[in-house]
Amino acid sequence: METAAEGRGTSVTSCSECDSQDVIIKKARKSYCRPCWKHHCDFRFRKRLFEFGRPAKGTVGEVFRPAEDVLICYDGSPTSVALINLALNALVLGNIQENAGPGTNSNNLPFPFKFSIVVILESELNGSPGVEGRQKKHLQSLLNWTKHAEKSGTSQFPLFASCVEVSLKEYHSENDGSMSNKTPLVIKLTEEGILSQESEPEVQISSVNSVSLPFNESLDHHLMELRKSLKGKTEDKDFLAVSKRNLVQQIAEQLKISKVLLPEDQTSLAVKMFTMMSLGRGSQVAEEMSFTSTTENGTVYARPLIDFSDDDLRAYLETLSDESTDGMVNKSGKRKLKIDSVDRQCDDFIINLQKGYPATVSTLTRIGAKLQSGLEDVMANDAKGSSRRCKFCKRQSDTPIDAFCYGCQHFLYDAHPDKKEHFRHLFPLNASSNS
Numbered sequence: 001m002e003t004a005a006e007g008r009g010t011s012v013t014s015c016s017e018c019d020s021q022d023v024i025i026k027k028a029r030k031s032y033c034r035p036c037w038k039h040h041c042d043f044r045f046r047k048r049l050f051e052f053g054r055p056a057k058g059t060v061g062e063v064f065r066p067a068e069d070v071l072i073c074y075d076g077s078p079t080s081v082a083l084i085n086l087a088l089n090a091l092v093l094g095n096i097q098e099n100a101g102p103g104t105n106s107n108n109l110p111f112p113f114k115f116s117i118v119v120i121l122e123s124e125l126n127g128s129p130g131v132e133g134r135q136k137k138h139l140q141s142l143l144n145w146t147k148h149a150e151k152s153g154t155s156q157f158p159l160f161a162s163c164v165e166v167s168l169k170e171y172h173s174e175n176d177g178s179m180s181n182k183t184p185l186v187i188k189l190t191e192e193g194i195l196s197q198e199s200e201p202e203v204q205i206s207s208v209n210s211v212s213l214p215f216n217e218s219l220d221h222h223l224m225e226l227r228k229s230l231k232g233k234t235e236d237k238d239f240l241a242v243s244k245r246n247l248v249q250q251i252a253e254q255l256k257i258s259k260v261l262l263p264e265d266q267t268s269l270a271v272k273m274f275t276m277m278s279l280g281r282g283s284q285v286a287e288e289m290s291f292t293s294t295t296e297n298g299t300v301y302a303r304p305l306i307d308f309s310d311d312d313l314r315a316y317l318e319t320l321s322d323e324s325t326d327g328m329v330n331k332s333g334k335r336k337l338k339i340d341s342v343d344r345q346c347d348d349f350i351i352n353l354q355k356g357y358p359a360t361v362s363t364l365t366r367i368g369a370k371l372q373s374g375l376e377d378v379m380a381n382d383a384k385g386s387s388r389r390c391k392f393c394k395r396q397s398d399t400p401i402d403a404f405c406y407g408c409q410h411f412l413y414d415a416h417p418d419k420k421e422h423f424r425h426l427f428p429l430n431a432s433s434n435s
């Protein structure tokens with residue numbers, strides 16, 4: 001077992017790979033300088049990507065199949081900034097190998113993925129003033145990043161944005177006349193400004209600065225109403241997390257993309273494991289911690305940063321050019337102050353543990369992915385076509401078919417008595433599942 005004491009001595013350490021003394025990170029028994037750490041991270045990430053792209057066992061994979069569309073979820077965290085840069089570098093390296101002449105050491109296989117990025121804005125989170133301005137700045141930085149990505153290779157990263165409020169749209173479109181039918185699910189950001197997706201009502205906006213967030217005030221109002229009705233900040237965060245994931249699912253379906261990369265690293269996964277357990281979502285931990293998980297509709301979610309802690313990724317960001325991170329991440333890298341919730345307490349707990357025992361988060365991540373819910377057996381015995389998935393969070397559930405899972409029932413219990421009906425109205429338990 002490694003301890004934090006190791007490596008804090010005054011003796012000069014040098015990179016295990018190249019003997020440079022400009023070491024930026026120590027991992028287990030190895031030390032890395034900037035270029036070697038960048039190479040190490042890029043290599044591990046690519047390995048995970050190819051694992052993700054490999055045809056499923058038992059199917060005949062075509063070696064030269066067309067590149068598959070993959071949606072990258074971007075949430076503004078340093079982890080997600082690292083994720084898009086790792087994806088870009090994987091793509092650039094893939095293009096170099098593909099174009100390398102015969103006789104070179106590469107296998108010349110085409111890179112199997114085409115990436116798009118989706119940003120889900122949380123315009124009302126924490127109710128802090130100035131959020132909208134900061135989000136617009138961030139969107140502009142992301143746009144600049146996509147231009148930088150285009151310069152780095154032939155690659156393109158189409159950029160989409162949505163607001164968490166929009167996740168309520170599906171539930172309002174039938175019953176609530178107050179909803180404007182101009183609400184797009186997702187908008188496409190381009191250099192010229194913002195374009196709505198085809199088949200959605202047109203949104204004419206000339207620049208990032210003139211986009212109004214969220215896109216629809218009545219949805220915003222409904223979301224705030226619901227959130228206010230929840231008892232605690234813990235439930236509120238959980239509710240938002242589920243709403244965001246539901247929205248990602250809807251967007252992936254609209255864009256006809258069935259593979260999604262999540263910006264989750266070992267540290268955030270370990271925090272999630274404890275948080276979910278304390279919220280009564282223990283039986284759902286395994287599917288939320290594994291490298292890949294598949295939804296009922298066949299969308300595959302992958303966590304390609306499962307090999308990295310947030311410190312690893314922060315060190316990776318240090319190795320990148322300013323153009324790759326400008327305006328998106330504070331390189332001095334202070335942890336964000338979070339609202340008081342179980343999530344935050346788990347976060348503090350794990351960060352402190354990690355300081356003393358550097359193997360903490362990688363161990364927890366491995367344990368989490370191995371937890372068995374036992375639900376697979378139960379589901380195997382269910383009638384064909386029935387689903388033991390929660391109506392709201394869509395995760396495995398040990399409650400009767402077509403109901404809320406134990407974790408989501410909290411939302412109902414916690415909601416203010418006046419708001420319970422509102423909640424039921426939003427998420428009708430007897431609704432037929434969407435096809």
Ligand SMILES: [Zn+2]
Pocket residue numbers: 015016017018019020032033034035036037
């Ligand atoms: Zn080195």
Ligand SMILES: [Zn+2]
Pocket residue numbers: 390391392393394395404405406407408409
């Ligand atoms: Zn649920």
